[in-house]
Amino acid sequence: MKVGLFIPCYINQLYPQVGKATIELLERLQVEVIYPSGQTCCGQPMANSGYEYESVGTCNNFVENFKGFDYIVTPSGSCAYHVKKHYDIIPQTDAVTKVRNTIYELCDFLVNVLEVKNVGARFPYKVGIHKSCHGLRGLRLGSCSEKVTEPYSHIGTLLKEVLGTEIIELSRKDECCGFGGTFAVTEEAISVKMGKDRIQDHLNNGAEVITATDTSCLMHLEGLVTRNKQPLKIRHIAEILNSVVD
Structure with missing residues (x-):
């Protein structure tokens, strides 16, 4: 192909x-x-x-x-x-x-498409998955908490096969991070509060790394993590799946 x-x-x-x-x-x-x-x-x-x-x-x-x-x-x-x-x-x-x-x-x-689950990656960290809104409710990359359906997650399917990775469970699995494109500019205070809540959920459940399918969401969260000097790493899923060694 x-x-x-x-x-x-x-x-x-x-x-x-x-x-x-x-x-x-x-x-x-x-x-x-x-x-x-x-x-x-x-x-x-x-x-x-x-x-x-x-x-x-x-x-x-x-x-x-x-x-x-x-x-x-x-x-x-x-x-x-x-x-x-x-x-x-x-x-x-x-x-x-x-x-x-x-x-x-x-x-x-x-x-x-490729029907691949194990990409041969190694990433020895506790990872929290942020389910970005467009991917979750637009592309259906995972199941939504408001629907009574069989749970699934494409990003989770891949992460489960990454050597050394422990996927942590969040209290609010598919809550928005608050970025929303220009929403973060026009509604700054609300955006920041939503981002802080998303980060705190990861911290409360022991995450060391936050990952997602969208760098825009991760950029928003990374800005807050850096500004508040919080002990979290931010990595796009591509970076984790490409981590053959730490």
Whole structure:
């Protein structure tokens, strides 16, 4: 299979190690990965800010760069969700339909396309999973606490097979971290309180590391952890799955 790698803006600018971990992990699993150099943003930040129709050029550029791949993989649930659910603003050509149907968040791709559980990683820490909202309730990367269904978690399925990792149970398993894109700017006080509550839940249950499928959520939590000098590490799931050694 031929896979196109999409690296979101904030990973490209602020967390390049997450992008590197993603491509290294996929290549270690014998996946042919190509990074289209003409890629930019998926358009999500403009849409979240109320300027969706000004992102039309960005959306068309995304489709042009990724229409030739069998699958598109991104270490971001929110970006994958945006492409899948919000590209109605451009004409629904065959290329657009294909791109919307073949984009996958990294864990979703590993579990449901490659059908891989054990990626050969080692990460000897107590890890708390933050279930990002777009991935959880948009892409259904895990079960939601408000539904009476069989519990599952793609990120949890992968972490269970990581040597040395202990997944800790949270008191509020799928609560929002408070980031919400521009919500963190327009509603700063509420955003900070939500983030602090999310961090405290991890601390109360003995977590040493917080992980998630979205660097945007982790960036929000890392800012609070750093500012308050709390004993937690923040790692994207791609970094953990690519940790062959500590």
